[in-house]
Amino acid sequence: MSTRRPIVAANWKMNKTRPEAAEFLRAFLPMFGTSCASDVVIVPPFTSIPKASEFLQGHPLVGLGAQNMHPKANGAYTGEIGAPFLVELGVTHVVLGHSERRQYFGETDSFINEKVLATLAAGLTPILCIGETLDERDAGKLEAVCRTQLQGGLAGVAADQAAKVVIAYEPVWAIGTGRTASPAQAQEAHLFVRSVLAELLGPALAQQIRIQYGGSMKPDNAVELMAQPDVDGGLIGGASLQPDTFFAIVKAAADSVA
Numbered sequence: 001m002s003t004r005r006p007i008v009a010a011n012w013k014m015n016k017t018r019p020e021a022a023e024f025l026r027a028f029l030p031m032f033g034t035s036c037a038s039d040v041v042i043v044p045p046f047t048s049i050p051k052a053s054e055f056l057q058g059h060p061l062v063g064l065g066a067q068n069m070h071p072k073a074n075g076a077y078t079g080e081i082g083a084p085f086l087v088e089l090g091v092t093h094v095v096l097g098h099s100e101r102r103q104y105f106g107e108t109d110s111f112i113n114e115k116v117l118a119t120l121a122a123g124l125t126p127i128l129c130i131g132e133t134l135d136e137r138d139a140g141k142l143e144a145v146c147r148t149q150l151q152g153g154l155a156g157v158a159a160d161q162a163a164k165v166v167i168a169y170e171p172v173w174a175i176g177t178g179r180t181a182s183p184a185q186a187q188e189a190h191l192f193v194r195s196v197l198a199e200l201l202g203p204a205l206a207q208q209i210r211i212q213y214g215g216s217m218k219p220d221n222a223v224e225l226m227a228q229p230d231v232d233g234g235l236i237g238g239a240s241l242q243p244d245t246f247f248a249i250v251k252a253a254a255d256s257v258a
């Protein structure tokens, strides 16, 4: 059995105003006892981060994430947010290279790489998203795409910081579509991702790095997905918007290592 501690993140995307974020957290946080075998991260839109921070700053079990970050700390980058703005709000994790950012905002592996390095330099934990589209999978390019995204995204990451990085494997065809990778498909892809991590960073670090699955994970498929030996948690979109469904997924992750 893996000794990696699972990590489950709620990617709220462009959902939940400040009152809605507060309402969620008021219901969600009491669902925990005093311990949880999984790390948990709530990732609100930027404007709701301060409200979520009121609930989460210093919380022993639940971290606070951002959905994006600019690699520069400050300056003439209209519309962008750099690490110091997140750190001062108690942010601990940053989702980077999500397929929606790659697809709609033209983010490239080299730009994402700058962000990965900037998060680590600021003491933040990057959640680096990778994954193939349906066309790429059908064309037999899953491995090539994931390898390129990992190589590009992780370039220059120092060995002493690499264990902190979280990878989210999210097949693009499964995101928000209700179409999930089967547990076997997820395990196969995660095993491949780990083998590339071993090539890039060495086998010891590859064993430590956590790889989340993302793409229509729900309470009813989470148990089987989390049971896969190389699935170390989830990046959850739609099912993270309701406290009870998100908590059910967190519980599946925690139970998978119990």
Ligand code: PGA
Pocket: 011, 170, 174, 175, 176, 177, 178, 214, 215, 216, 217, 235, 236, 237, 238, 239
């Ligand atoms: P989904 O989104 O759970 O709604 O498919 C996952 C994600 O995009 O991170």
